[in-house]
Amino acid sequence: QVQLVESGGGLIQSGGSLRLSCKGSSRTFRNYAMGWFRQALGKEREFVASIAWSSTSKYYADSVKGRFTISRDNAKNTMYLQMDSLKPEDTAVYYCNAVRSLTDYYLPLSEAWGQGTLVTVSS
Numbered sequence: 001q002v003q004l005v006e007s008g009g010g011l012i013q014s015g016g017s018l019r020l021s022c023k024g025s026s027r028t029f030r031n032y033a034m035g036w037f038r039q040a041l042g043k044e045r046e047f048v049a050s051i052a053w054s055s056t057s058k059y060y061a062d063s064v065k066g067r068f069t070i071s072r073d074n075a076k077n078t079m080y081l082q083m084d085s086l087k088p089e090d091t092a093v094y095y096c097n098a099v100r101s102l103t104d105y106y107l108p109l110s111e112a113w114g115q116g117t118l119v120t121v122s123s
Helices: 027-031
Strands: 004-007 010-013 018-024 034-039 046-051 058-060 068-073 078-083 092-098 117-122
Touching: 004 092, 018 034, 018 117, 034 068, 034 078, 046 068, 046 078, 058 068
Parallel strands: 010 117
Antiparallel strands: 004 018, 018 078, 034 046, 034 092, 046 058, 068 078, 092 117
């Protein structure tokens, strides 16, 4: 099983940008479609974006479409989330996980989650 570590979160003003990273521990990372999810305080975890293992397909939640960009570098076992034009409602803990398939691109493969990385957007 691939171990995943998220990083890159922080406190940012509304309209600003951040880039999150998700580092996988195994070369098998490149075999999985991967995704970003987030959980705001008091809310359920939700899908943000996902990407095929080959980067040929990318999917986004409507709330982030046009502002966030997902990418990956399989040689580095790392996935990224470039977040631009951040809004206070983007405040959440962001997690990465493999996703079930490109059909179920919004569903995590595993219910095992890492610590995530906190993004706080001030107004």
